[in-house]
Amino acid sequence: MRTRRLSPGRILAWIYLAVILVVTVFPFYWILRTALSDNYALLGNPSSLLPVDFTWGPFARVLGLASAEESIAEGGSGATLDLGRYLVNSIVYATASTFLIVLFSLLAAYAFARLHWRGRDLVFSLFLAALMVPGILTLLPNFVLVRDLGLLNTFAGMILPYGLFSAFNIFFLRQFMLGLSAETEEAALIDGAGRVRILFGITIPMTSGPITTLSILGFIGMWNDYFWPLLVTTDESVQPLTLALAVFKQSSPQSQPDWAGLMAATLVAALPMLLLFMVFGRRIVNSIGFTGLK
Amino acid sequence: MTLLNSGPAPARDLSTGSGAPRRRPASPSHRGDGPLAWVLIAPALIGFLVFAVYPTLRGIYLSFTEFRVLTPPKWIGFANFQELAGDPVFWNSLRVTVYFVVVAVGLTVIAAVTTAAVLHRLTSSTVIRGLIILPFLISGVVAATVWSWMLDPQLGIVNAVVHAFGGDGVQFLTSREWAIPSIAFIHVWKNLGYTAIILFAGLQTIPPQVYEAGRIDGAGETRMFFSLTLPLLKPILALVLVLNVIGAFQVFDLVSVTTKGGPANASNVLQMYIYSKAFGQFDFGYASAMSLALFAILIAITFLQMRLLRANESEQA
Incomplete structure (x- = not known):
C-alpha cells in the first residue's frame, strides 16, 4: 500500500491534509507571534508573520510583573493581571x-x-x-x-x-x-x-x-x-485560568484591545496542556481512539 | 456498546481475558463481600444521589416554580412554560442554536470523515495525528480568544488574507449574518481533530483484506470510500454524530467569549440565554424551565441515537 506511485488522487489527499494541518496549527503560532509583539506596533503592521517590535512586555503585563505605567506605555489597559x-x-x-x-x-x-x-x-x-x-x-x-x-x-x-x-x-x-x-x-x-x-x-x-x-x-x-x-466562583482566590482569561477578554476595550497581552495570557493558559501534549502526545492520541466508547 | 480496539495495551488484555473460561462458583471467599462493597461504592453513590439524581429532580421541580434564589421557590404550575411558548427571545435562541448545531456538526463530521479516511489511506504518522488533535487540548475560552483576534475585522489575519485575494473585509463576529457561522467555524476548528481521531480508530478496525478484495474487483479509491469505508464506519459515525450534536447544543464558552450572544441576539444560543436569565436576572424558575426544554431535546436525540445504533447492529449481523 505504501509503495504505490503518487496518483493525482493521492496528491489531492496530501494537499487536503496539508491544508487541515496548517489551519489547525497556525493559530498556535499566531498566539506566540502576537504575544511577543508590541501592542502599538501591531496596529501598524497587523499581518507581519514575525513578531512586530519583539518584546517580552505582554508576558510581564499578564504575569503581574509590569507596573501600570509600563503596561499603558506598551498598549496595555493599565489594569494589572496576575495569572500566577x-x-x-x-x-x-x-x-x-x-x-x-x-x-x-x-x-x-x-x-x-x-x-x-x-x-x-x-x-x-x-x-x-x-x-x-x-x-x-x-x-x-x-x-x-x-x-x-x-x-x-x-x-x-x-x-x-x-x-x-x-x-x-x-x-x-x-x-x-x-x-x-x-x-x-x-x-x-x-x-x-x-x-x-x-x-x-x-x-x-x-x-x-x-x-x-x-x-x-x-x-x-x-x-x-x-x-x-x-x-x-466569583472570588479570584479560587477562580481558574479559564475564567481569568475570559474576564480579561470580555473586559478589553472595544476600540483598542490589548491583543498582545491577551495572546500572552492565552499562551499561559494553554501552556500546561501543550506541555502535557509533548510528554504524553502518543498516549493522548491513542486514548482518544480507545475511549470512542459509550 | 462499541469498543474501538485502537491498539493500546488495554484492548489486547481485554480480548485475551474474555476468552478465558470464567470461574463463577460463589467461592467461600465471596461471603463477606457485602459491607466492603458498600464502602467502596459509597463515594460514587453519594455523588450519584446528591449531585446527579437529586438535582435532576429538583431541576424539574424548579421549572414549575417562581424562584429568585433569595426567596424560597413558589409553585406556579405551567406558568413558566406558557411564558416560554410566547417568548420570542426563546424561540430565537432555539432557532439560532439549531442553526449553529447544523452548521457546526455538519462541517465537523464531513471534514472529520474526510480527514480520517485520508489519514487512513495515506499515513500512520502519530505526529500528524497528534498535531491534528492539538485544538482539543485547549479550552473553548482559549480557542475563542485567539480566533477573536484572528477574525478581528480591522487587524485580523483572516481579513488580511481575504483582502489579499481581492475580497471585501468581513465583519465576522460583529455582524448578524456572520456571527453564528464564525462561531461554528471556531467550533469545527476545535473539534475536527478529536472527531477525526475517533473515526480513524474506527477505520483501523476494518480489516485490510476488505480493501484488497475491493481492488481486485477493480474499485478505485473513491468508489471504495463510498462502498466500503462509509458503510463499515456507519455505527461509529452514528455515535460520533449524536455525541457531536449533543455537545454542540450546549455550546456556551465560545459564544460567551466571542459575542456574548450579540449582536442583537444573533448568537444568543440557548445555553447563553439560560445563563443570562439565571445569573443576569436571577429568574431561576424560568431558566430551569428552559433547561428542562433543552434536556428534553437532548433526551430525544439520545433516544434517536440508541435507535440508530441498534438498527446498525442488526444490519451487521
Whole structure:
C-alpha cells in the first residue's frame, strides 16, 4: 500500500491534509507571534508573520510583573493581571478533581467487577442510566445546592459535584477489570490477603493503562472547564485560568484591545496542556481512539 | 456498546481475558463481600444521589416554580412554560442554536470523515495525528480568544488574507449574518481533530483484506470510500454524530467569549440565554424551565441515537 506511485488522487489527499494541518496549527503560532509583539506596533503592521517590535512586555503585563505605567506605555489597559495565582488555582482544581474522580471510580468499579453483593446489578444499571442522561438539568440545581451548603467560592464547591461520580469512568474501568484474569487475586485470597490489600496491591497496578488514560482525559477536561467554575466562583482566590482569561477578554476595550497581552495570557493558559501534549502526545492520541466508547 | 480496539495495551488484555473460561462458583471467599462493597461504592453513590439524581429532580421541580434564589421557590404550575411558548427571545435562541448545531456538526463530521479516511489511506504518522488533535487540548475560552483576534475585522489575519485575494473585509463576529457561522467555524476548528481521531480508530478496525478484495474487483479509491469505508464506519459515525450534536447544543464558552450572544441576539444560543436569565436576572424558575426544554431535546436525540445504533447492529449481523 505504501509503495504505490503518487496518483493525482493521492496528491489531492496530501494537499487536503496539508491544508487541515496548517489551519489547525497556525493559530498556535499566531498566539506566540502576537504575544511577543508590541501592542502599538501591531496596529501598524497587523499581518507581519514575525513578531512586530519583539518584546517580552505582554508576558510581564499578564504575569503581574509590569507596573501600570509600563503596561499603558506598551498598549496595555493599565489594569494589572496576575495569572500566577489563577494558574495555581487551575492546578489545584484540575489535579484534585482528576485524582478524586479516578480513585472513586476505581473503588466502585472494583466492587462491580469483583465483589458479590446484593443489589449490585440494580445499582450498576442505575449508574448506567446516568451515562445516557445529559447533565444540563443538574447545573442550576447544583449551583443552588452548593450555595445552600455554603460552598460557593471554595474548592470543595467546585470539585465535589463532579469529582465523586463518573458513570463513564466506572463503566470503563469495570469493563477492563472484568477482562483481567482473576487467578492472581484468587491465589492471594487463598493465601489470606484481604480484599482491600488485593485491590491496591494487585488490581490497581494491573489497571494502570486505563487509569492513565482516564487521568489524562479527565485532567484535560477539568483544566479547560469554564461553565461550572463560572457559576460557583466569583472570588479570584479560587477562580481558574479559564475564567481569568475570559474576564480579561470580555473586559478589553472595544476600540483598542490589548491583543498582545491577551495572546500572552492565552499562551499561559494553554501552556500546561501543550506541555502535557509533548510528554504524553502518543498516549493522548491513542486514548482518544480507545475511549470512542459509550 | 462499541469498543474501538485502537491498539493500546488495554484492548489486547481485554480480548485475551474474555476468552478465558470464567470461574463463577460463589467461592467461600465471596461471603463477606457485602459491607466492603458498600464502602467502596459509597463515594460514587453519594455523588450519584446528591449531585446527579437529586438535582435532576429538583431541576424539574424548579421549572414549575417562581424562584429568585433569595426567596424560597413558589409553585406556579405551567406558568413558566406558557411564558416560554410566547417568548420570542426563546424561540430565537432555539432557532439560532439549531442553526449553529447544523452548521457546526455538519462541517465537523464531513471534514472529520474526510480527514480520517485520508489519514487512513495515506499515513500512520502519530505526529500528524497528534498535531491534528492539538485544538482539543485547549479550552473553548482559549480557542475563542485567539480566533477573536484572528477574525478581528480591522487587524485580523483572516481579513488580511481575504483582502489579499481581492475580497471585501468581513465583519465576522460583529455582524448578524456572520456571527453564528464564525462561531461554528471556531467550533469545527476545535473539534475536527478529536472527531477525526475517533473515526480513524474506527477505520483501523476494518480489516485490510476488505480493501484488497475491493481492488481486485477493480474499485478505485473513491468508489471504495463510498462502498466500503462509509458503510463499515456507519455505527461509529452514528455515535460520533449524536455525541457531536449533543455537545454542540450546549455550546456556551465560545459564544460567551466571542459575542456574548450579540449582536442583537444573533448568537444568543440557548445555553447563553439560560445563563443570562439565571445569573443576569436571577429568574431561576424560568431558566430551569428552559433547561428542562433543552434536556428534553437532548433526551430525544439520545433516544434517536440508541435507535440508530441498534438498527446498525442488526444490519451487521
